[in-house]
Amino acid sequence: MNSVGEGCTELKREYDQCFNRWFAEKFLKGDRSADPCSELFHKYHTCVQKAIKEKDIPIEGVEFMGPNREKADS
Amino acid sequence: MGKYFFSETDIKSAWEQVLAAFWQRYPNPYSTHVLTEDVLFREVTPDNLLLSRRLLTKTSRLPRWAERVFPGNLSRSVYIIEDSVVDLGNRSLTTLTWNVNHAKLMRVVERCVFAGDQDRPVWTQITREAWISSGVFGLSRPIQEFGLARFRSNQVKAMKGLEHALSNLQKASAVCPGDSAEKHKNLNSASKTQKPQQYI
Numbered sequence: 725m726n727s728v729g730e731g732c733t734e735l736k737r738e739y740d741q742c743f744n745r746w747f748a749e750k751f752l753k754g755d756r757s758a759d760p761c762s763e764l765f766h767k768y769h770t771c772v773q774k775a776i777k778e779k780d781i782p783i784e785g786v787e788f789m790g791p792n793r794e795k796a797d798s
Numbered sequence: 799m800g801k802y803f804f805s806e807t808d809i810k811s812a813w814e815q816v817l818a819a820f821w822q823r824y825p826n827p828y829s830t831h832v833l834t835e836d837v838l839f840r841e842v843t844p845d846n847l848l849l850s851r852r853l854l855t856k857t858s859r860l861p862r863w864a865e866r867v868f869p870g871n872l873s874r875s876v877y878i879i880e881d882s883v884v885d886l887g888n889r890s891l892t893t894l895t896w897n898v899n900h901a902k903l904m905r906v907v908e909r910c911v912f913a914g915d916q917d918r919p920v921w922t923q924i925t926r927e928a929w930i931s932s933g934v935f936g937l938s939r940p941i942q943e944f945g946l947a948r949f950r951s952n953q954v955k956a957m958k959g960l961e962h963a964l965s966n967l968q969k970a971s972a973v974c975p976g977d978s979a980e981k982h983k984n985l986n987s988a989s990k991t992q993k994p995q996q997y998i
Contacts, residue, residue, distance in 0.1 A: 725824045728834040728855055736836060743837070744821060751848060752814050754886065759842065772836050776853075781877050782898050783838070783853065789881045789894050791907045 727768075729775025735768040799938075800931035801946040807924045807957065811964050813889045813914030816922045819963035820891065820912065826962040828955040831857045833875060848884035853877065858900060861944055867937065868903060876900055889914030902933045904945045926953055 727736040742761035750757060776783065809816070824835045832854055839851040855875040860868065882893040891912040897905060908928040915921040928949050932941035 725835045726833065727836050728853060729836075732836075739837070740821075743840075744818065747821065747848075748814075748818050751842070751884075752817065752886065756842075756846065765837075765840065769838070772838065772853075781853070783877070783879060786879060786898065788849065788851065789883075791896050792894050792909070 727772060727775070728779065728781070729772050732768060732771035732775060735764070735771050739764040739768040800929055801942045803926070803928040803930070803946060803949055803953075805926045805953065807926075808915070808921050809924065809957075809961070809964075810921055812920050813891075813912065813922045815964060815967060816912055816924075816960070817884065817891055819960055819967055822967070823959050823963040826959040828959045828962065831859065833857060846886060848882075848886075850880075850882045850884075852880040852882075854880060864941065864944065874899065889916075904930065904932045904941050906930050906945060906949060908949075924957075928953075 727733045834855045836853045841849045858876045877898050880895040884891050893910045896907040911925045913923045930945040932938040
């Protein structure tokens with residue numbers, strides 16, 4: 725799958741591979757040892773944030789689960 | 799005002815497998831409308847919840863009558879945020895997905911809960927809700943109806959895409975040595991029961 729930043733796809737793949745392994749082998753088994761993917765994520769994240777700014781994607785300041793607040797009453 | 803969609807489906811896969819597949823479901827044969835996928839944020843909280851934010855871009859496909867009214871929208875993809883919380887203790891994944899552009903034309907907010915069945919550990923229940931609204935004066939009703947119809951069709955694709963990812967994961971683990979016939983049995987018997995859909 726491609727990243728929104730054309731030059732970030734390889735970094736994304738490396739991070740995804742690391743995450744998927746950690747998720748299945750550690751997190752799901754209740755192992756709370758440190759996340760081994762933070763460096764990979766940092767490189768990937770830097771690249772994506774640049775692409776987001778360049779493409780003017782409006783995600784700045786969007787609250788986590790923001791619309792959930794609105795749906796609480798429905 | 800607006801349209802509401804609700805559905806409940808059980809699938810015969812363990813919650814842990816469904817979650818692994820959830821992260822790996824793109825690309826799949828049913829997701830040609832999904833152009834990009836990125837993780838923007840991830841954190842494990844002190845109480846061991848996994849929070850994530852993903853950004854997706856999807857093609858902006860409008861029916862012809864809408865294309866005539868909103869020609870400018872053709873050039874931009876739709877940007878979608880998917881926020882999620884994995885609660886290992888409860889064996890539940892809650893996701894909230896919504897579009898951050900084209901919102902005045904139509905906004906779709908979808909909430910899904912993937913819950914491991916306590917009594918039947920190899921089953922997972924998927925509850926999907928969506929709220930579809932449009933702010934366009936004079937056209938909100940046809941736009942919302944279009945949105946609801948497209949949402950229903952997309953949720954069928956989403957389920958197929960998830961099952962495709964699950965099947966891939968099962969095949970991959972079936973290649974490993976020391977594998978039992980169990981996994982092959984699961985692959986063949988992946989079935990689902992769907993409760994009647996309700997919408998207003």
